[in-house]
Amino acid sequence: MSITSYKTGNISPSSILVGNAFYNPVVTVDYLVIAGGGAGASDSGGGGGAGGYRTSVGTSGGGSSAGSSLTFNIGATYTVTVGGGGAAPQNVEAVGGNGNSSSLSGTGITTISCTGGGGGGTAFGTQTGATGGSGGGGGGQGGAGGAGTANQGYAGAAGRTENSRYMGGGGGGAGAAGAVPTGGTSPNFNGGVGGNGVASSITGSSVTRAGGGGGRNAGNATGGVGGSGGGGRGEDTTNPSSQSNGTNNTGSGGGGRSGINPSSNGNGGSGVIILRATQAAASTTGSPTYTTSGSYHIYQFTGSGSITY
Secondary structure (H helix, E strand, O other), X not given: OXXXXXXXXXXXXXXXXEOOEEEEOEEEEEEEEEOOOOOOOOOOOXXXXXXXXXXXXXXXXXXXXXXXXXXXXXXXXXXXXXXXXXXXXXXXXXXXXXXXXXXXXXXXXXXXXXXOOOOOOOOOOOOOOOOOOOOOXXXXXXXXXXXXXXXXXOOOOOOEEEOOEEEOOOOOOOOOOOOOOOOEEOOEEOOXXXXXXXXXXXXXXXXXXXXXXXXXXXXXXXOXXXXXXXXXXXXXXXXXXXXXXXXXXXXXXXXXXXXXXXXXOOOOOOOEEEEEEXXXXXXXXXXXXXXXXXXXXXXXXXXXXXXXX
8 A cells, every 4th residue: 555754854744653753644636627518509590508617626627716725635536527519400490409517526535526518509499508517508499598506617508599590509618608699690699608607727838628509590600710729610601521529638618500500519518527636546447648747646537447545
């Protein structure tokens, strides 16, 4: 079993005496947990919402402050569950799939859980964007945006109707709400822009993640741009391939599309969990990426696994 030693003059409250030396049976761990993003909808679809975003370093989603660092027991195994992104619909008049939750759990800690992003709403079916870590954008015909989850992300925006033309709302991001479609001249109107993500320096450099997906446009205007941090773009009607997925391993939402161009695009991006501590892990499963930054040992999980210090 691996243990961390402390000099006599630097003893933590949990230190124990073994022979003539003090040892600490715990390790302090910082975290970033992001759930999978929601997918954009079809048929004047709203963009997908970003997955819930919680961290002990910097700012959490929804404008919340950082949580407290975690105390892991040496020798105990902690479970890392990374949520996948929501699936884009392959039928007309269909909502986007919600993202899957991510979590970090184990002995002696309160589970850190994040809710998957809400899928986008559609103009001619379920118009309201789904509730999620961040909410999905509403479908055309003015469908309401889905609500975000407190301390994880923001709401999606409502869709828009103008002169019998329908535009999808932007999905919510971890750092900002999605935008209602604005701009354009009849019969060409822009889709709603996805909400921005949140930057984190837990790996030693600043990276923005968890942006919302953009909504679909009307006519020859512009599809909604995805939010910073990996949000997918909403479809331009004249360019169906412009619609894009949320970026994997960021928990970003996918872009909305029209009902006549089913495609493989518009999926939500998968989530990620990043852990750092001032000592290396004794073992891991799930093949996390291992890096160092200063005195920190950093493990980035893009799939589910476990870690033991």
